[in-house]
Amino acid sequence: MADFTYRLRPAEPQGPSILASERAGSNVHVEQLAGHLLWRNDFLQRQKRIVAILERIPIFSKKNQLNMARPDRYQLGLARAKSLRRLSIEHGWDRDDYLMADYLVDEMGPYALQTSMFATSIREQSTDRQRAHWLPKLERWDIIGCYAQTELGHGSNVKGIECQARWDGHTKEFVLHSPTVTASKWWNGALGRTANHAIVVAQLLLPEPGSDTDSDSPAAQDRGATGSRSRYKSYGPHQFIVQIRDMATHQPLDGIVIGDIGPKYGYPAMDNGYMLFHQFRVPHSALLARYSGVDADSGAYMRPQNPAVVxxxxxxxxxxxxxxxxxxxxxxxxxxxxxxxxxxxxxxRDHNHDQKTTPGPAxxxxxxxxxxxxxxxxxxxxxxxxxxxxxxxxxxxxxxxxxxxxxxxxxxxxxxxxxxxxxxxxxxxxxxxxxxxxxxxxxxxxxxxxxxxxxxxxxxxLSKPTVEGDNWMITQQTAAYLIKRMTAVAQTLGLAPKDELDLQFQEYLAVNANSNTNGNGAGNTTATAPTPSTRNFDILANDAELVRAFRHRASHLAYQAYRARVVEKKPWTSLMINLHRLSRAHSESLLVSHFHRAVFESSAAGADLDLDEPTLDVMRKLFRLFALFTLDASASEFLLSGAISLQRLQAVLPTVQDLMAQVRPHAVRLVDAWSVPDYLLESALGSHDGDVYNRLFRRAHRDNPLNRWTFNPDWRSEEIVMGEGAENARTRLDALALGLDNTGYERSGLATTTKSKL
Amino acid sequence: MADFTYRLRPAEPQGPSILASERAGSNVHVEQLAGHLLWRNDFLQRQKRIVAILERIPIFSKKNQLNMARPDRYQLGLARAKSLRRLSIEHGWDRDDYLMADYLVDEMGPYALQTSMFATSIREQSTDRQRAHWLPKLERWDIIGCYAQTELGHGSNVKGIECQARWDGHTKEFVLHSPTVTASKWWNGALGRTANHAIVVAQLLLPEPGSDTDSDSPAAQDRGATGSRSRYKSYGPHQFIVQIRDMATHQPLDGIVIGDIGPKYGYPAMDNGYMLFHQFRVPHSALLARYSGVDADSGAYMRPQNPAVVxxxxxxxxxxxxxxxxxxxxxxxxxxxxxxxxxxxxxxRDHNHDQKTTPGPAxxxxxxxxxxxxxxxxxxxxxxxxxxxxxxxxxxxxxxxxxxxxxxxxxxxxxxxxxxxxxxxxxxxxxxxxxxxxxxxxxxxxxxxxxxxxxxxxxxxLSKPTVEGDNWMITQQTAAYLIKRMTAVAQTLGLAPKDELDLQFQEYLAVNANSNTNGNGAGNTTATAPTPSTRNFDILANDAELVRAFRHRASHLAYQAYRARVVEKKPWTSLMINLHRLSRAHSESLLVSHFHRAVFESSAAGADLDLDEPTLDVMRKLFRLFALFTLDASASEFLLSGAISLQRLQAVLPTVQDLMAQVRPHAVRLVDAWSVPDYLLESALGSHDGDVYNRLFRRAHRDNPLNRWTFNPDWRSEEIVMGEGAENARTRLDALALGLDNTGYERSGLATTTKSKL
Missing domain, CATH: 1.20.140.10 (Butyryl-CoA Dehydrogenase, subunit A, domain 3)
Structure with a gap:
């Protein structure tokens, strides 16, 4: 029997006709809103142009990605990265075009560090002489680079890294060394299999004046790891540019061990790596010395001009x-x-439909x-x-x-x-x-x-809440800033505010400072300070009051933190949870304020919104929905700060529900405005045409490699693929489970010729 | 240079010594607590025994799993499933042993439906005659089964499924038919590549009395999909047992299309499948007829004895x-x-350590x-x-x-x-x-x-919040029950409570019913009902009051829902968010109540806790921590219900922080009590011995297949693996991206002999 499925259609109503009527039922101006959101750098035209190029090239197809072994994902990623580089030249892409292509391919690939941290370090941390040497190689992509900072034992706390760069005054070299396993570089993108050069961040160790640093002797070299430590002083982490692999064989240089750290949550195409050094020598010129350096003659440290640069x-x-x-x-x-x-x-559930006009179930x-x-x-x-x-x-x-x-x-x-x-x-x-x-x-x-x-x-x-500063850790930095600002305002009441934050804090203090500072809970503010005066902002009827409620709550938490830390001198660590909440409250206040300004004060702010009235009306509802929903999620903080009353809070959920009913008819057009192309969505559920079920079915029926095979389901037989025999299956699957056959590669015939010597 | 990394150790302090001192610093009785938690079915001894068996067998090694292609994960899963079945016989495992092994292997595999839904349906829905026929085959595993209920277009709403089972009175057969693409069975585990039998859930269609059902003619067969629908009446979804694949060739039978639906979030080893029927005939005996059936002579429906069974x-x-x-x-x-x-x-940050006694950084x-x-x-x-x-x-x-x-x-x-x-x-x-x-x-x-x-x-x-009733949908069922119970209590005030829930509702109503029903907000309870009398339970000093606060808040939400639905007749749909919150509040109240009872009323409840005083003391702190943390997360609901005051709430976070400081020293011993074996954890970070960094490093350095290969990083060359040449790489990666080479299989030589005829 022929495959009868090609005759079939999904049940009515069809997805495309549903989306058509959704789109017909809203007067949100999609093109206008898209232009309003994505005008910068000619985003929309650029996106269209680059998608058209990528869609035609087989290796940029994403449809088989979820079926692949991780080593295959890396290989495909490398092929794509190379292709993007060649396409850049072929089509004369500028940097924005290249970034757009990278965004659309939607994969952190093995060249990702080349134009980001590798290039940034060379550009920003090098002397003019170093730039002259490295920039041409970088710009021609003659070298492929990575950035090796984090280690197995240290991530966020950069000062704690263990990798050493010890100055040897006799040979005028730095000796890179990993004294422990935890000193291994770790997580560094593009390091594992791809890069031939690295920016290596290491503790700069310079000899204490007068100490014996005869590090040429083997005995001293061994001490370099442990014993000689006391004779050197660390000047903290510094960046070195280091060739790590042979340019012809691509093997790690002698004295360096490198590898990929293995699969992780995402980023299958990226070879995040590890690297250890054993007394590996690099020249004086390896230290990127724009802002600080080592005098080659005296071995003396030259201090950075401005630490804020990093x-x-x-x-x-x-x-x-x-x-x-x-x-x-x-x-x-x-x-x-x-x-x-x-x-x-x-x-x-309450539907009562007329069986005469519409027979059948509701x-x-x-x-x-x-x-x-x-x-x-x-x-x-x-x-x-x-x-x-x-x-x-x-x-x-x-x-x-x-x-x-x-x-x-x-x-x-x-x-x-x-x-x-x-x-x-x-x-x-x-x-x-x-x-x-x-x-x-x-x-x-x-x-x-x-x-x-x-x-x-x-x-x-899911990497984003962790990388570039863990989401729970870095909120301390925001809170510390707010405490500093609150301290300044609280101690100079009456001065003219120098910016909005001053004004916000002053407004709060004008009403609340006395009741708090004179309260009987002074010794234990965070726990039992008296409830501040209830402002009870009119959040439901007045959008500006809604913004003020967010500011008030943030100011309240800032004031509590200031009291606890500055006035009562409580330990920083004991306040960390409150500081996190303060940072969140302030950041939510920023989101609400910026949103409000954009949709209510556009002319005042000088930027023309370019939105027609029906569209703007929906945007204003979205503002209210965002603000009230966010408020409801942390309602107790608003209550505790006195920003709203219990009575007012009771009306928030019904209002949110009402706003959702008003926004609902516009939902499809609103997401259309974001203009995410189908190529990027890679989703049977979310494609622009709405042909959900045909896409889902075709993907399973046509594009699923597992369906090309017939398996033996009988438990009495060890055979897996029909016809391969029990003995073959046993050997093959043992090797697969233990990772001994390179997940398919030994079988492919490639294995014997290209195995690494590592 | 030899691999120098083998000489290296992690920086001090070493993980194992840290865990040793963590364990030494707590008096929680690990063995006692483990026995208390896991006494049922001899869990701990059984776990130990089965782990020892599995750890020695190569295919049960998990270390390469994250590197594998999805088709390989299925194959390994099938090999493991077969092996577990053979091990059961070899070691004389009972059902608990088998389930333990399945739990430890930690993979939803292709036999998973055999002992669950497939067996359950046969056992519970079959007539004695059907049981006699199928149970021996099932128990000898001569047939491998699956359960085909959900479809592409219908999941939770089982009544809406489209697959038809039309009774043909002439041949005494049911005709299974999928009239649309959305009628395709979908997501059914073990269906895609493994099962040869299925329980198929289909709409039972019986001829309307007196209608012409000459379904033998080809014309009528075509109408079966559409035109003849009006002459048949649906009796809703029923279960049929159906052979779906040839027992020798394992090809789908004529008139059936089957396949695996493709990769998904988890369950790589499970072949969740799709299946469509084209006028596929099964005998009268295919309908599992214990509780309902079709009279083979008259075609009349025999009603179920008790619908509650399903x-x-x-x-x-x-x-x-x-x-x-x-x-x-x-x-x-x-x-x-x-x-x-x-x-x-x-x-x-506030550390001030003595540089004389401990030189160096803090x-x-x-x-x-x-x-x-x-x-x-x-x-x-x-x-x-x-x-x-x-x-x-x-x-x-x-x-x-x-x-x-x-x-x-x-x-x-x-x-x-x-x-x-x-x-x-x-x-x-x-x-x-x-x-x-x-x-x-x-x-x-x-x-x-x-x-x-x-x-x-x-x-x-992540499948669990969705399967077996979506987590947002099924809360309606709990809420509906609570409204029913509240209605009964509210309308019969003064009767003796028949259970704890009656008592809980009565207590709430005794204080609050009048203030609510007489309030001025009767027309709009959920939005503006007056705040109920503040009970302000003493949650911080009295554990029983803490439990009462949870019950009070749940009762309050139940009462609000009762008012809105029963008294004010509001539309069910408009109340859904409130109903979800009600279900959550009630369920949290159950968690808190059961925890409280277990650690405070053990003797009263008749079950001996078997815990010594220091361990019990920590358990009671954990109860408080759980309850207060949970309360804080929904604090505004407790405030709105009057369970606590703002003043009281202010003290909750400091109390939580204090409890955490008290629990912290016992944390390692407390998790030890859960006795999760390293084999199941499969974690370098969480192993019992604490040797974190050595394990992380070894796993990357020894067990990562990607590191066995050397790649060509030069963007000018299309070569990927060093030595394979540009042309080979291009062909290979195009096929990989498009899924044309079966993700490695074509290359393996297996492809040509075993390709499915589908």
């Missing part, structure tokens, strides 16, 4: 993560909204019509826009700060930016990471399937 | 999921506690000492015990209910059990699933790595 670059990375979060969450929400508008499940409802689904998805839809406007604000702050530093060496805004970027990195990546999973779960069974497009998205993004 | 079996599955959750969460918490006790990061702190880490991990540690005691309570309820049904056909407790199991399934799987990810994130970079042991655990468990 500090600044992490800040910029965090700002970029904040700016990126909106598009990640938009992907998940796009898939969820489209699929849940199409998916039908259960009839309304019609099933679109899943997105259920409030229990809306409460998970629609606030996240609103969050994409909240992230957008805060990303835009970060962009302004980023470029303003950067320009001030580069033009006039003015670092004054760096502290504000550092505080904002730390707290927002923590909050925004948590919102996006959790949001992806909330979307996935809302899609039920099909959300769990590979055709959802959610698996890679989730796995990859 | 309903009961889902309830039992949910109860089992609740009972299982504790061990899943215990695994994640074990890994997190051990690793975070070993991992050092940063010195205390010592780094164990990460688990930071309150921001404790607040994520230690409440979850407490949650493992909360889940345990509720699991035990469910076990009692389960067996009591089951016994009542089987012995005397008494279904009276089924409604209570259904409500409890639905709400608890939702809450407990959410707690466990979210808890796994919270643990993983708390472990920073290494938590993201494959050697954490968290990847598979997370991926697999």
């Amino acid at each position: 500090y600044g670059s992490l800040t910029f990375v965090r700002a970029q993560i904040v700016m990126h979060a909106r598009l990640v969450l938009a992907r998940a929400v796009t898939i969820a909204v489209r699929y849940l508008a199409i998916r039908r499940q259960f009839a309304d 019609p099933e409802q679109a899943v997105l019509n259920y409030p229990t689904v809306q409460i998970r998805i629609l606030p996240l839809l609103a969050t994409t826009f909240a992230l957008h406007y805060t990303g835009e604000a970060m962009y302004q702050l980023y470029h303003g700060t950067r320009e001030a530093i580069e033009r006039s060496g003015d670092f004054s805004r760096l502290a504000e930016m550092h505080a904002a970027s730390s707290g927002l990195k923590s909050l925004c990546t948590t919102l996006a990471a959790d949001g992806i999973e909330i979307c996935r779960r809302a899609m039920g069974g099909h959300g769990f399937g590979g055709a959802s497009g959610m698996i890679a998205l989730n796995n990859e993004y | 309903y009961g079996s889902l309830t039992f599955v949910r109860a089992q999921i609740v009972m299982h959750a504790r061990l899943v969460l215990a695994r994640a918490v074990t890994i997190a506690v051990r690793y975070l006790a070993i991992r050092r990061q940063f010195a205390d 010592p780094e702190q164990a990460v688990l000492n930071y309150p921001t880490v404790q607040i994520r991990i230690l409440p979850l540690l407490a949650t493992t015990f909360a889940l345990h005691y509720t699991g035990e309570a469910m076990y009692q309820l389960y067996h009591g209910t089951r016994e009542a049904i089987e012995r005397s056909g008494d279904f009276s407790r089924l409604a209570e059990m259904h409500a409890a199991s639905s709400g608890l399934k939702s809450l407990c799987t959410t707690l466990a699933a979210d808890g796994i990810e919270i643990c993983r994130r708390a472990m920073g970079g290494h938590g993201f790595g494959g050697a954490s042991g968290m990847i598979a655990l997370n991926n697999e468990y």
Whole structure:
């Protein structure tokens, strides 16, 4: 019998006709809103142009990715990375084109460090002489680089890294050495199999004046690991540029052990690596010496001119993560909204339909019509826009700060930016990471399937709450800044506010400082301070009051933290949970403020919104939905700060539910505006045309390699693939389980010729 | 140069010595607590015995799993499933032994349906005659089965499935038919590649009396899909047992299309499948007819004796999921506690150490000492015990209910059990699933790595919030039960309570009913009902009051729901969010109540706790920690219900922080008591001996197949593996990306001989 499935269609109504009527039922202006969101750098046209190129090239197809062995994913990743580099030249891509292609391929690949941390270090930390030597090689991609900072034993605490760079004054060399297993470099992208050069971060060890540093003798070399330590002084972590592999054989150089650290949650195509040194010598010129260095003659340390330079670059990375979060969450929400508008499940329990006009059972409802689904998805839809406007604000702050530093060496805004970027990195990546999973779960069974497009998205993004400053750790930096600012305001009451934060804190103190400082709970503020005066902002009827409620709650927590730390001198560690909550409250206040300003004060702020009235009206509802939903999630903090009353709180959920009902008809058009191409979504559930079930079925029926094989299900036989025989199967699967056959490679015939000598 | 890494050790202090001193610093009685938790079915001895067997067999090694292609994972899964079956016979395993082995292998494999839904259906839904025919085949495993209920278009709403079983009175056969693509069976485990028999759930279509059902003619057959529908009446979903594949060739039978649906979030070794029928005929005996059937002569329907039977079996599955959750969460918490006790990061910010006695930098702190880490991990540690005691309570309820049904056909407790199991399934799987990810994130970079042991655990468990009743959907069932019970109590005030829930509701109503019913907000209870009388339970000083606060809040939400639905007749759909919150509140109240009873009223309840005083003391602290942490997370509901005051709430976080400091020294011993073997943990971070860094390093350096190959990193060349040449690489990677080479199989030489004819 021929395959009869080709004749079949999904049950009515068809996905495409559902999305068509969803789109017809809303007056949100998609093109206008898309242009409003994605105007920068000609994003939309660029995206269209690059997608068209990538879609035609077989290795950029993503359809088989989830079937592959991890070593194959790396190989495909390397092939793609090379191809992107060649396409750049072929099509004359500029940097934005290249970044767009990288974004669309949606894979952290083996060249990812080349244009980021490797290039950044060379550019920013090198002397002019070093730049002249390395930049041409970098720009021609004659060398492939990575950035080796974190170690097996130390991640966030960079000062604690163990890798040593000991100065040998006799040979004028640095001796790189890993004294322990934990000193092994670890997690460094592109190091494991790809890079031939690395920026190595190591403790700079210089001889104590007058000590004997005859490190040429073998005995002294051994002491280098342990015994000689006391005669050297560490000047902290410094960057060295080091060739790590032979340029012809690609084997690690003698005295270096390198490898890939193995599979992880996401990033299958990236060879995160480990590396250890054994008394490995590099020349004096290896130390990147723009801001600090070692005098080759005297072995004396030359101090950095401005330590804030390093500090600044992490800040910029965090700002970029904040700016990126909106598009990640938009992907998940796009898939969820489209699929849940199409998916039908259960009839309304109270539905009383007329059996005469419509015989048969009551019609099933679109899943997105259920409030229990809306409460998970629609606030996240609103969050994409909240992230957008805060990303835009970060962009302004980023470029303003950067320009001030580069033009006039003015670092004054760096502290504000550092505080904002730390707290927002923590909050925004948590919102996006959790949001992806909330979307996935809302899609039920099909959300769990590979055709959802959610698996890679989730796995990859789950690194973001950890990297570039753990989300729970870096909130201390934001809180410390706020305490400092609150201290200044509290101790100079009455002065003119120098910025919005001053004003916000002053307003809070004007009402609350006395009741708190004179209260009987002074000895134990965080626990039993009297409830502050209830402001009870009119959050439901007045949007500006809603913003004020967020500011008030943040100010309250800042004031509590100031009291505890500055006035009562409590241990920092004991306050950490409160500090985390403070950072979150402040960051939520920033999100709400930026969103409010964008949709209510556009002309005042000088930026034209370019949105017609119906679209703007929906955006304002989304603002209210985001703010009230966020408030409800931390309602007790608003109550404790006196920002709202219990009575007011009771009306929040009904209002949220009402707002969701108003936003619901526009959901499909709103996600359309994010303009995420099908190529990037890689989702049968979320494609623009809504042909969900045909795509799901075809993917399983045509594109699933497992279905090309017939297996022997009989437990009495050890045979697995029909016809291979029991003995073959046994040998093959033992080797597979133990990882002895390279997961397919020994079998492929490639194994004998190309095995590494490592 | 020889591999110098073998000489190296991790930096001091070593993991094993840290865990030794952690263990020495607590007086929790590990063996006693382990026996207390895991006494049932001789769990601990059985676990030890089975681990020893599995650890010696190569295919049960898990170390290469994350490197494998998905088709290889299926094959390994099939080999393991067969091996477990053979081991059962070889070692004379009983059912508990087999289940233990399955639990330890920790993989949903291709035989998983055989002893569960396939066997259950045959045993429970068959007539005696059907049993006599099928049970011997089932028990000898001559047939391999699956359970085909859910479809591409319908999951939770079983009544909506489209697959048809039309009775043909002429031939006395049922005609199975899939009229649409969405009628395709979907997600059914073991169907895709393994099973040769299936329980197929289809709409039973019987001819309307008097209609022409000449279905033998080809024309009528075509109408079977569409036109003839009106002449048939559906009697709803029924189960049929169907042979689906040829027993010799293992090809699908003519008229059936089957395949695996492809990769998904977890379960790589399970072949979840799809299946469509084209006018496929099965005999009258295929309908499993214990409770309902079709008269072969008249074609008349015979009604089910008791519809609650089917309903009961889902309830039992949910109860089992609740009972299982504790061990899943215990695994994640074990890994997190051990690793975070070993991992050092940063010195205390306020540390002032004496440079004379301890020169050098201040010592780094164990990460688990930071309150921001404790607040994520230690409440979850407490949650493992909360889940345990509720699991035990469910076990009692389960067996009591089951016994009542089987012995005397008494279904009276089924409604209570259904409500409890639905709400608890939702809450407990959410707690466990979210808890796994919270643990993983708390472990920073290494938590993201494959050697954490968290990847598979997370991926697999993420199905649980969706399967067997979506966690947001089934809470309606609990809420409906609670509304029914509240209605009965509210309308019969003054009667003697028939159980604890009656008493709980009566207590609430005694204080609050009047203030609510007479309030001015009667028309809009959920939004603006007056705040109920503040009870302000003494949650911090009195454990019984803490339990009462949870019951009060649940009663309050039940009363609000009753008012809205029963008194004010609001639409069910509009109340769904409130109903979800009600179910959660009630379920949390159950967790807190069971935990409290177990550690405070053991003698009263008749079960001897068998714990010495120091251990019991820690358990009581864990109870307080769990309850107060849970209360804090939904604090606004407690405030709104009047269970506590704002003033009281302010003291909750400091109390939680204090409890965590008291529990912290016992954390390692507490997770030890869960007795999760290293074989199951499969984690370098969480192994019992604490040798974290050596394990992490060895795994990367020895056991990572990617490191056996040398790659060509030069972007100018299309060559990938060194030496293979550009042309080979291009062909190979194009095929890989498009899934054309079966992810390695074509290359292996196996491809040509065993390709399926599908």
